[in-house]
Amino acid sequence: MEKGIRWVIGVCFLLAGVRPVMFCAKSWHDPEALRSLLPQRVYDVEWTMELKNGLTGEFFRTYLPRNTNRQTVIEEGVVRGWGFNALDLDEHGRAARWEVPSPDAGAVVYRMRLKTLGLVYDLDSLKVHAQRIGPTGMRHREPTPEIQSNHPEISALADDLADRSWDLVRQVDAFYGFVLSMPGAPFKGLTDALTALRLGEASCNGKSRLLVALCRNRGIPARLVGGLILESGVKQTSHQWCEVLLGGMWVPFDPLNGHRASLPAAYLELYQGDAFLFGHTPERPLEYAFRISPRLAVSSDRLAAHRLWMAFDQAGIPVGLLGFLLMLPLGAALVAVLRTVVGLRTFGLFLPALIAVSLRETGLWVGLLAFVLVLSSVALLHPLLERWRLMYTPRLAIMLIAVVGMFLGISASGIVLGKPDLAFVTLFPVVVVAITAERLAREIEENGWAKGWAMTASTLLVVVLAYVAMESVTLESLFLAFPELFLALVGAMIWLGRWTGIRALEFHRFRHLLRTP
Amino acid sequence: MKPYFAANTPDAAWPLGLNERNVRLIFESNDRKGIAWAKDKVKTKSLLTHHGIPVPRTRCVIDSLLQASQLWPALSGQCVIKPARGSGGGGILLLTGDAANGWHTPDGAHWKAPEILQHVAEILHGRFSFGDSDAALVEDLLVAHPDIARLHGPGIADIRLIHRGNALVLAMLRMPSRASGGKANLHQGGVAAPVDLNSGRLGPVFTGSTYQPNHPDGPLCEGHVLPQWDEVVAAGRQVASCAPLGYMGIDVVVDARRGPLVLEVNARPGLEIQNVNRSSLRACL
Numbered sequence: 001m002e003k004g005i006r007w008v009i010g011v012c013f014l015l016a017g018v019r020p021v022m023f024c025a026k027s028w029h030d031p032e033a034l035r036s037l038l039p040q041r042v043y044d045v046e047w048t049m050e051l052k053n054g055l056t057g058e059f060f061r062t063y064l065p066r067n068t069n070r071q072t073v074i075e076e077g078v079v080r081g082w083g084f085n086a087l088d089l090d091e092h093g094r095a096a097r098w099e100v101p102s103p104d105a106g107a108v109v110y111r112m113r114l115k116t117l118g119l120v121y122d123l124d125s126l127k128v129h130a131q132r133i134g135p136t137g138m139r140h141r142e143p144t145p146e147i148q149s150n151h152p153e154i155s156a157l158a159d160d161l162a163d164r165s166w167d168l169v170r171q172v173d174a175f176y177g178f179v180l181s182m183p184g185a186p187f188k189g190l191t192d193a194l195t196a197l198r199l200g201e202a203s204c205n206g207k208s209r210l211l212v213a214l215c216r217n218r219g220i221p222a223r224l225v226g227g228l229i230l231e232s233g234v235k236q237t238s239h240q241w242c243e244v245l246l247g248g249m250w251v252p253f254d255p256l257n258g259h260r261a262s263l264p265a266a267y268l269e270l271y272q273g274d275a276f277l278f279g280h281t282p283e284r285p286l287e288y289a290f291r292i293s294p295r296l297a298v299s300s301d302r303l304a305a306h307r308l309w310m311a312f313d314q315a316g317i318p319v320g321l322l323g324f325l326l327m328l329p330l331g332a333a334l335v336a337v338l339r340t341v342v343g344l345r346t347f348g349l350f351l352p353a354l355i356a357v358s359l360r361e362t363g364l365w366v367g368l369l370a371f372v373l374v375l376s377s378v379a380l381l382h383p384l385l386e387r388w389r390l391m392y393t394p395r396l397a398i399m400l401i402a403v404v405g406m407f408l409g410i411s412a413s414g415i416v417l418g419k420p421d422l423a424f425v426t427l428f429p430v431v432v433v434a435i436t437a438e439r440l441a442r443e444i445e446e447n448g449w450a451k452g453w454a455m456t457a458s459t460l461l462v463v464v465l466a467y468v469a470m471e472s473v474t475l476e477s478l479f480l481a482f483p484e485l486f487l488a489l490v491g492a493m494i495w496l497g498r499w500t501g502i503r504a505l506e507f508h509r510f511r512h513l514l515r516t517p
Numbered sequence: 518m519k520p521y522f523a524a525n526t527p528d529a530a531w532p533l534g535l536n537e538r539n540v541r542l543i544f545e546s547n548d549r550k551g552i553a554w555a556k557d558k559v560k561t562k563s564l565l566t567h568h569g570i571p572v573p574r575t576r577c578v579i580d581s582l583l584q585a586s587q588l589w590p591a592l593s594g595q596c597v598i599k600p601a602r603g604s605g606g607g608g609i610l611l612l613t614g615d616a617a618n619g620w621h622t623p624d625g626a627h628w629k630a631p632e633i634l635q636h637v638a639e640i641l642h643g644r645f646s647f648g649d650s651d652a653a654l655v656e657d658l659l660v661a662h663p664d665i666a667r668l669h670g671p672g673i674a675d676i677r678l679i680h681r682g683n684a685l686v687l688a689m690l691r692m693p694s695r696a697s698g699g700k701a702n703l704h705q706g707g708v709a710a711p712v713d714l715n716s717g718r719l720g721p722v723f724t725g726s727t728y729q730p731n732h733p734d735g736p737l738c739e740g741h742v743l744p745q746w747d748e749v750v751a752a753g754r755q756v757a758s759c760a761p762l763g764y765m766g767i768d769v770v771v772d773a774r775r776g777p778l779v780l781e782v783n784a785r786p787g788l789e790i791q792n793v794n795r796s797s798l799r800a801c802l
Contacts, residue, residue, distance in 0.1 A: 512792050513792065
């Protein structure tokens, strides 16, 4: 490689490295400073609720999250519709109640920005033989119609599982292990503890009730907790887990997803106890959905770049959007590496990076599915257009129309079928998909179906890898803190642009040559 | 892993990879002008003809539908219509017949004047050149030399010569097969055999996965000596000395009547020839 180019690469890396290295040298002993590097992940959660055919004065209510030691409501407010008419703290949580002002009031969209923390209890060093139970605890020892903790079958199981152990922690562990090992089932609606036990399988609420019932049977206070698992996308399912009072702490257990004495940061608590997340005027269906988008928020003004992002944020440009912009070059660089070093073939140079960016909006699986679906149907349209012998540009325009039509169709069917995640596929860059479809069709035409689909598969692989890299909070934080790291990216790309090594897949392609001595 | 990331393949016997081809051959030796020259068959042919290199005879070039009147006298007997800047063989129409009786293609389909005009219009509007406007070229239909034609089924075989400047580096004979439907392109199911540069003798046929003495459709190829090999090599050398490229693939067809004719020049020749020859193109460097 020429000396001049080496110099340029060296200077790029030097300029990119100076500040990060100095920062680390200055603050390696200061964990607070290092932590300030990481912008926090916050979640925007939008409740969309509509009482169908609701008449004036009819109502619906939901539980809105409270501030606890592991979750903080940063801001909240109505985006569409009208504000709640009443907010009560009841025994379960913060109940917000909306009353329909007029029959054509439509939907309410309520948005919250939340920060959550993961939590782990050190259960293994905890031994509890007896504990003081306050009045709250006493309430959570009683059987209820759905938590039949004194039913003989529950008693027999609890006796069987808790046998020979005086330590309450070990007893709860045994109960938890049993309920966890039951197969999960995608039941909708309420399953009581006894039904869950008799069926031998249950969804989150059945399993949680059974675990609570077993604990209560031994006199250990336990309660249900309801909430949401925060993951990018749109969903309607809420989640239930439970908490057991051990040594004066309410220790969380999720017997469906296998969290023992710990909760991931993505768990948002909405209410405590055996309650329904939504209530409404009977006989009027309530339609609801949660739209969850993870966002980054800069938390400290220690670094110049962070102060800049904060200024942007105040000007109305969210940090998440900037992160988006900052990550696109990273995705593109990754595509370049996968093409040049590995030798994966993709449709277009940066199409995979663009698709990966859109997947951040729609969620990985829904986005990929919609992408493949639209891609293949439009590619199938291509031979027809070929037979009519249309010119290149009109042909491309027709394919674009088809792509737009299909996306609108998927969105519409998502709304009709009550699958709101699908409604967001319209955020896909339709032009990018149309071009990709045309490339796929051309590949199939020139090199056959096998080659075309192989190239689709390798494109999807690159998309997923780029998506994973771009979703990395660590990388995003680093680029937010030290935007000059782009120079390092430029240096790396110059090096890559002059790299003349054999691509990994070429070892296979030229195996006949490599084998002969 | 060291040789892998140091980017330097240990010796000349290692295959030439796409990265090395792009950086060390194409970027170094072929400028944009040269690449554009090679892409346009009309430009290629005019330079080659100027230097007295035999090429398929051009009957006419149509770059606007206003010239369509020139088309009909050119379309008599056996001829071929090509897009000047097509790729991968798209848009090539082989015709036999004349204006009075209509035309037919090798597969027996009948073509009438309006259909041919439509095809020419499609070429001009860039259906085969990704939307760029293009010109249509009418040439004499080539007749394969019988000593080559008997090696394979229907279709026409061509010889690919890789030149680094004046030096001929590797050569292969690309043949159509029944599986490729008459096309000689390697990635479309065609097969190829290496050609010994001195003698014109064919080596074993490479089918994409195996090396065998016979063409997959039957005839024995290995050991067969190509007719007029010295003239083929001479034509290649002449092209290399006048082309504005430093690294190129030259496609030659041996015509039964006129001998070796240069079909086209490729500024980014593929690397599959290394598999066919079981030897590396790194000798170019």
